[in-house]
Amino acid sequence: MKKIIYALLFLALLINSSLSAQTGVRFGLKGGYSLSTQYGITVPNIPYSVDTHFRHGLAGGLLVYFPITESFGIQQELLYVTKGSREDITMNTQPVKTHTEYNLNYLELPFVFRYTFVKLGNFKIYGSTGFALSILLNGESKLDGTVDVGGGTLIPFSESTKLEGVDIFDYGFLYGAGLDFNLFKKNCFFEYRFNIGWNTLMMPTSEGQDPAPLRNQDYIFSLGIYL
Numbered sequence: 001m002k003k004i005i006y007a008l009l010f011l012a013l014l015i016n017s018s019l020s021a022q023t024g025v026r027f028g029l030k031g032g033y034s035l036s037t038q039y040g041i042t043v044p045n046i047p048y049s050v051d052t053h054f055r056h057g058l059a060g061g062l063l064v065y066f067p068i069t070e071s072f073g074i075q076q077e078l079l080y081v082t083k084g085s086r087e088d089i090t091m092n093t094q095p096v097k098t099h100t101e102y103n104l105n106y107l108e109l110p111f112v113f114r115y116t117f118v119k120l121g122n123f124k125i126y127g128s129t130g131f132a133l134s135i136l137l138n139g140e141s142k143l144d145g146t147v148d149v150g151g152g153t154l155i156p157f158s159e160s161t162k163l164e165g166v167d168i169f170d171y172g173f174l175y176g177a178g179l180d181f182n183l184f185k186k187n188c189f190f191e192y193r194f195n196i197g198w199n200t201l202m203m204p205t206s207e208g209q210d211p212a213p214l215r216n217q218d219y220i221f222s223l224g225i226y227l
Helices: 002-019
Strands: 026-040 048-053 055-067 072-091 096-120 123-150 153-162 169-183 186-197 201-203 212-226
Touching: 026 048, 026 186, 055 096, 055 212, 072 123, 072 212, 096 169, 123 186, 169 212
Parallel strands: 026 072
Antiparallel strands: 026 055, 026 212, 048 072, 055 072, 072 096, 096 123, 123 153, 123 169, 169 186, 186 212, 201 212
């Protein structure tokens, strides 16, 4: 994690220096809260049912905004984003219940089109849409469960594994909205973004069972500043 932060800061200095002579181009930093989950792909005859919950995490990094017109521009970003979900799984053919935590950490490269449609003094409201390529940095799954052997007796078990077999790449479509404003003579912004994954990830379930086909989905609320 520290290496990622140092690399982002070093890259920020390089980008800021190279863009300083380009009029209108803005460099910024952003950080915030990621509320992530995963949604299933319909597969016939799966031997389990799933109840999905959110993973609470972080998102943040660097951005460069290239204005095309006064209202329209392109924004490129380099972000660290936590994704994953919490899954309560009940086996249909066995007396087994599990709680699984999927924790995936990505380096995300969004390419965003922005359009400002409301201007009120120092406040600007914009909409955004685009796509993102995500590269899996690391991940793990943690599973806790019980087996009902009858007579009211439950046998607990626990598993933990690295997500080495999960596809390293993820692709997503994103859209959102934001508010530009001035605070303490600095140009700041607040932004909401929704990112829905396209790539199906084969997530591990309990030992001996087939993996679950899931896709990433996350909601990001962030604050940022233009430098």
